Amino acid sequence: MSAISKHRLLGACLLALLSWPPLAVSQQAREPDYYEDRARGWFWREVRPVAKPATPTPKPPPPTSGVGQGTDTAPAPAPLTSEWIRQNLDRYRDLAMDDPTPENVERYMLLQRYAVDKADRFSTTWMQVVRNTPYLDESINRPLSTAGKNTTQAQILEFRYSLLKKLADRGIGIWYFYRSDCPYCVRQEASLAIVERVHGLPVLPISMDGLPPPTDAFARYVLDSGQAQTLSVRGTPTLYLNNTADGSVERLTVGLRAADEIEDALIHAARRANWITEEEFVRATQGRAFPLLVDGEPPPADLANDPDMLLAYLRATAAPDQFTPIEPSRSPGAAR
Numbered sequence: 001m002s003a004i005s006k007h008r009l010l011g012a013c014l015l016a017l018l019s020w021p022p023l024a025v026s027q028q029a030r031e032p033d034y035y036e037d038r039a040r041g042w043f044w045r046e047v048r049p050v051a052k053p054a055t056p057t058p059k060p061p062p063p064t065s066g067v068g069q070g071t072d073t074a075p076a077p078a079p080l081t082s083e084w085i086r087q088n089l090d091r092y093r094d095l096a097m098d099d100p101t102p103e104n105v106e107r108y109m110l111l112q113r114y115a116v117d118k119a120d121r122f123s124t125t126w127m128q129v130v131r132n133t134p135y136l137d138e139s140i141n142r143p144l145s146t147a148g149k150n151t152t153q154a155q156i157l158e159f160r161y162s163l164l165k166k167l168a169d170r171g172i173g174i175w176y177f178y179r180s181d182c183p184y185c186v187r188q189e190a191s192l193a194i195v196e197r198v199h200g201l202p203v204l205p206i207s208m209d210g211l212p213p214p215t216d217a218f219a220r221y222v223l224d225s226g227q228a229q230t231l232s233v234r235g236t237p238t239l240y241l242n243n244t245a246d247g248s249v250e251r252l253t254v255g256l257r258a259a260d261e262i263e264d265a266l267i268h269a270a271r272r273a274n275w276i277t278e279e280e281f282v283r284a285t286q287g288r289a290f291p292l293l294v295d296g297e298p299p300p301a302d303l304a305n306d307p308d309m310l311l312a313y314l315r316a317t318a319a320p321d322q323f324t325p326i327e328p329s330r331s332p333g334a335a336r
Helices: 003-030 082-098 102-132 146-169 183-199 259-272 278-285 307-318
Strands: 172-178 203-207 238-243 249-254
Touching: 082 102, 146 172, 146 183, 146 259, 146 278, 172 183, 183 203, 183 259, 238 259, 249 259, 259 278
Parallel strands: 172 203
Antiparallel strands: 172 238, 238 249
């Protein structure tokens, strides 16, 4: 055999040897021998799983051409509408800041001016509607002028004083829990003395340390005989309302309070205990009840799709006495 033949034979053998290991490795990966996978046992006892046929993936339907394409995409807002400005104002601002050419800056400034002018026109119309529509003028319910505020407050105080006098006549008084060494009780007794003198509500001091009150505002007092523990009194001064007619009590205040704070707490505590009506509570706190749109009749089902019906419903809810529907047969020109 020549040298060239031997060289070719050696090359063929090397090529064959290089091609065998991948086959052997892949075969070992597919079929491990017993020593590598002896935990599985002998193969003649093993039930090999049956491979399930692959489920074909459904192909997407081909795109259809026609007018119906793109119906799910919301239409773009009209240029320079409020929605368009909300979507684009910041974009043009960023463009002007990133590339501050005279044209970019002027474009953003004009667009901002356009938005301000729209808002100004809206505000002007708003004020005109308020002036011409009494049920939308909040200054009628809550006066803004000094004279209006003073008049409203005087009416509230007049009714509040009469209501507190009525509570005193019905046997409602104040339990005053104190300690003789309490510095806040000294100031509290001055306020309680005003409430008792002005409204006639009797004040009963209850001593929690067995000693007289720290001032001479109240000459009579009683010792705590378990009321503080029953009512969970933790500090002084603490005030409770007591209805002598039925023996019920209602917490009034905890801590030092001025006379007007005690009066306000009296009204709220009496309402919680149902000693006064809701109408009396409203008159004693805000003067009169304000109409609330949410308290109106339930809206019709198709209200959202009809702007004219929406306006008519809200008008009737805001001022039912001014917008009562007139039947055609009862109109001035109708035949009887």
